[in-house]
Amino acid sequence: MIKNLRIKDIAKLAGVSPGTVDRVIHNRGQVTEENRLNILKIIEEVNYKPNLLARSLANKKNYLIVSLCPGFNLQNDYWKAPDHGIERAAREISDYNISVKRFYFDQFSVQSFKKQLKEILELNPDGVLLSPVFREETIDFAQKLDEKQVPYIFIDSNIDGLNNLSYLGQNSFQSGFLAARLLSYSTPADSSILIVQIGGSEPSNQAIRREEGIHNFLSQTPGKYYYTHIDLDTQNPKSKANFSEQISKGDVKGIIVINSKAFEVATIMNDLGIRDKNLIGYDLLPENIKYLKEGLISFLIAQRPEEQGYKGIMSLFNSLVVKSKVEKNNYLPIDILTGENIDYYLNYI
Amino acid sequence: MIKNLRIKDIAKLAGVSPGTVDRVIHNRGQVTEENRLNILKIIEEVNYKPNLLARSLANKKNYLIVSLCPGFNLQNDYWKAPDHGIERAAREISDYNISVKRFYFDQFSVQSFKKQLKEILELNPDGVLLSPVFREETIDFAQKLDEKQVPYIFIDSNIDGLNNLSYLGQNSFQSGFLAARLLSYSTPADSSILIVQIGGSEPSNQAIRREEGIHNFLSQTPGKYYYTHIDLDTQNPKSKANFSEQISKGDVKGIIVINSKAFEVATIMNDLGIRDKNLIGYDLLPENIKYLKEGLISFLIAQRPEEQGYKGIMSLFNSLVVKSKVEKNNYLPIDILTGENIDYYLNYI
DNA sequence: ATAATTTTCGTGTGCGGACACGAAAATAAT
DNA sequence: ATTATTTTCGTGTCCGCACACGAAAATTAT
Numbered sequence: 001m002i003k004n005l006r007i008k009d010i011a012k013l014a015g016v017s018p019g020t021v022d023r024v025i026h027n028r029g030q031v032t033e034e035n036r037l038n039i040l041k042i043i044e045e046v047n048y049k050p051n052l053l054a055r056s057l058a059n060k061k062n063y064l065i066v067s068l069c070p071g072f073n074l075q076n077d078y079w080k081a082p083d084h085g086i087e088r089a090a091r092e093i094s095d096y097n098i099s100v101k102r103f104y105f106d107q108f109s110v111q112s113f114k115k116q117l118k119e120i121l122e123l124n125p126d127g128v129l130l131s132p133v134f135r136e137e138t139i140d141f142a143q144k145l146d147e148k149q150v151p152y153i154f155i156d157s158n159i160d161g162l163n164n165l166s167y168l169g170q171n172s173f174q175s176g177f178l179a180a181r182l183l184s185y186s187t188p189a190d191s192s193i194l195i196v197q198i199g200g201s202e203p204s205n206q207a208i209r210r211e212e213g214i215h216n217f218l219s220q221t222p223g224k225y226y227y228t229h230i231d232l233d234t235q236n237p238k239s240k241a242n243f244s245e246q247i248s249k250g251d252v253k254g255i256i257v258i259n260s261k262a263f264e265v266a267t268i269m270n271d272l273g274i275r276d277k278n279l280i281g282y283d284l285l286p287e288n289i290k291y292l293k294e295g296l297i298s299f300l301i302a303q304r305p306e307e308q309g310y311k312g313i314m315s316l317f318n319s320l321v322v323k324s325k326v327e328k329n330n331y332l333p334i335d336i337l338t339g340e341n342i343d344y345y346l347n348y349i
Numbered sequence: 350m351i352k353n354l355r356i357k358d359i360a361k362l363a364g365v366s367p368g369t370v371d372r373v374i375h376n377r378g379q380v381t382e383e384n385r386l387n388i389l390k391i392i393e394e395v396n397y398k399p400n401l402l403a404r405s406l407a408n409k410k411n412y413l414i415v416s417l418c419p420g421f422n423l424q425n426d427y428w429k430a431p432d433h434g435i436e437r438a439a440r441e442i443s444d445y446n447i448s449v450k451r452f453y454f455d456q457f458s459v460q461s462f463k464k465q466l467k468e469i470l471e472l473n474p475d476g477v478l479l480s481p482v483f484r485e486e487t488i489d490f491a492q493k494l495d496e497k498q499v500p501y502i503f504i505d506s507n508i509d510g511l512n513n514l515s516y517l518g519q520n521s522f523q524s525g526f527l528a529a530r531l532l533s534y535s536t537p538a539d540s541s542i543l544i545v546q547i548g549g550s551e552p553s554n555q556a557i558r559r560e561e562g563i564h565n566f567l568s569q570t571p572g573k574y575y576y577t578h579i580d581l582d583t584q585n586p587k588s589k590a591n592f593s594e595q596i597s598k599g600d601v602k603g604i605i606v607i608n609s610k611a612f613e614v615a616t617i618m619n620d621l622g623i624r625d626k627n628l629i630g631y632d633l634l635p636e637n638i639k640y641l642k643e644g645l646i647s648f649l650i651a652q653r654p655e656e657q658g659y660k661g662i663m664s665l666f667n668s669l670v671v672k673s674k675v676e677k678n679n680y681l682p683i684d685i686l687t688g689e690n691i692d693y694y695l696n697y698i
Numbered sequence: 699a700t701a702a703t704t705t706t707c708g709t710g711t712g713c714g715g716a717c718a719c720g721a722a723a724a725t726a727a728t
Numbered sequence: 729a730t731t732a733t734t735t736t737c738g739t740g741t742c743c744g745c746a747c748a749c750g751a752a753a754a755t756t757a758t
């Protein structure tokens with residue numbers, strides 16, 4: 001119940017004017033060493049905390065935060081959730097003289113990524129939130145930001161060894177490990193497991209790490225499961241036919257899809273009338289959710305994409321305005337979803 | 350990028366002084382109907398949003414929010430988490446002239462509950478966050494708050510039919526249903542399941558609803574499982590012996606503990622060297638976590654207690670200061686925890 | 699010693715909004 | 729028509745902080 005002291009109070013305690021205290025707080029010089037130390041001591045003693053409201057109100061500086069994430073559309077709306085989180089955070093802190101400008105790129109085009117990075121640099125932002133899909137370009141960009149002393153945060157995936165303020169995302173290895181663990185609960189010994197990568201293009205870093213996690217778990221239970229990696233390209237009839245054949249085998253009891261397209265497998269299972277296999281997938285795409293509720297998908301593993309966006313912006317805010325320190329590695333929880341609990345994740349912000 | 354208009358701007362648009370606009374905004378009268386309507390129209394048109402920072406800074410009113418939750422100690426630290434969330438929210442909004450005062454009661458004593466309610470009423474708070482453990486006393490209290498037009502929020506458990514601003518907690522029925530579902534993944538057909546209530550005292554509302562959910566699931570799979578309810582009082586040697594006997598039976602394959610004391614069962618299983626049964630429990634007590642990591646507990650179901658406290662205070666803040674509307678029923682996600690993902694929940698705020 | 703320069707410091711203004719107070723305008727009373 | 733009363737409205741101050749400007753003090757140069 002002790003009221004927070006103000007600059008004016010500290011000035012009185014130190015026997016100086018508010019302006020002098022202000023100069024000490026902002027390291028603006030023009031203060032004798034004696035006064036400076038004394039004021040710092042008092043600030044320490046009374047645990048002075050500036051009033052953020054007053055500070056932001058008086059501060060004319062307008063912070064610009066930009067975000068760069070893959071775009072989204074009806075076919076692929078994974079990045080809608082982070083975008084939503086970014087927007088929510090932006091609304092919440094707009095009174096603090098912070099504007100957030102969102103950029104998007106085509107996640108299959110390095111060119112679009114580079115183009116946006118260039119535009120962003122020209123804006124001279126005060127902070128950047130970034131999905132570092134392309135490695136080399138990100139490294140180059142990060143170095144330029146370092147030179148300008150602009151903080152940046154990665155979301156969804158990470159690149160080690162850079163000077164980013166924070167990383168917000170999941171531990172992919174561990175989420176693969178967990179997927180295998182969940183499968184093992186309900187899959188009898190000596191059966192086969194398929195590890196499926198869908199899409200025709202090469203797997204993302206995330207998918208690779210997940211598969212490593214799966215391998216790691218399965219290798220800890222030697223001899224219990226036989227597992228095979230399959231690439232499925234649903235556009236390619238041959239690939240699809242091959243997959244249908246594989247999945248129809250009786251000893252196949254479990255399937256893990258290591259990217260977000262588990263619904264493709266569920267669709268095939270549905271068409272073939274297969275119902276006795278456990279399917280585990282990732283991410284809350286509408287079609288995944290549908291099959292989870294219908295029981296064709298046993299578990300979905302989710303990574304709080306909305307929160308990644310929200311916390312990303314809030315972390316930059318905390319760093320720039322509140323000046324509190326930010327955790328460098330901020331692994332988000334690995335949520336396990338079933339038909340029974342998913343509704344409470346969907347409605348919940 | 351359009352800058353927010355200020356009262357001063359609106360005054361100019363309406364051809365009046367800022368004071369007049371202010372009077373309209375606060376319904377303080379002293380304005381001709383003609384001016385009032387005109388100003389309201391302009392406010393609507395330009396979508397005026399008052400600057401919360403400036404508003405709070407200028408506002409001398411000090412809001413008092415009180416919370417009343419069960420106390421906690423080394424033996425029973427469940428309520429430590431909500432308390433932590435309350436404290437975190439309080440810190441975050443302290444600049445907005447909001448002070449949060451925390452009250453505690455003994456969850457086994459109606460008397461202590463009533464005593465604290467009385468004290469709270471005498472403080473004339475502007476908002477109340479409450480764990481409504483005792484039904485009748487809460488109803489009485491709620492009515493008094495209604496008369497004073499003081500908003501109140503329930504956390505952890507709910508009482509229907511009251512005028513509370515919001516409820517923050519879990520759908521206990523559904524979390525029971527989910528527990529049974531999880532058990533069914535790994536428990537073979539025709540085996541026995543124990544539903545255990547621990548503690549010697551009567552079960553909480555929450556435990557009762559969970560058991561209903563369990564029943565509901567199991568009754569949907571007729572004939573598949575045999576299940577028995579057992580009361581276990583670990584202080585009572587006879588009760589403990591009886592339980593040990595039951596759990597040693599070979600056909601018992603699964604156990605669900607419907608309150609937060611699953612670790613008691615795990616301890617017994619440990620002592621008896623039993624390792625081939627699936628045990629599911631609730632809540633992240635340290636001892637539960639320990640056994641989850643060791644594999645004696647298969648799943649823990651958690652309800653984000655920290656977030657209940659945090660969101661409870663933030664909802665009151667939003668209602669009192671931001672004046673945004675608050676969802677009445679705010680079921681928190683039902684988190685499924687295993688040894689593989691729990692660390693990411695523990696570190697995470 | 700005095701002037702010129704540099705350093706140190708206090709005061710004042712504004713950020714956007716809340717509220718008080720007193721002036722001006724409108725209405726009522728004589 | 730004049731005064732008294734009520735209603736309407738504008739101005740000013742403060743909230744806590746950031747920053748500018750100019751005055752005072754200390755230092756250096758002459």
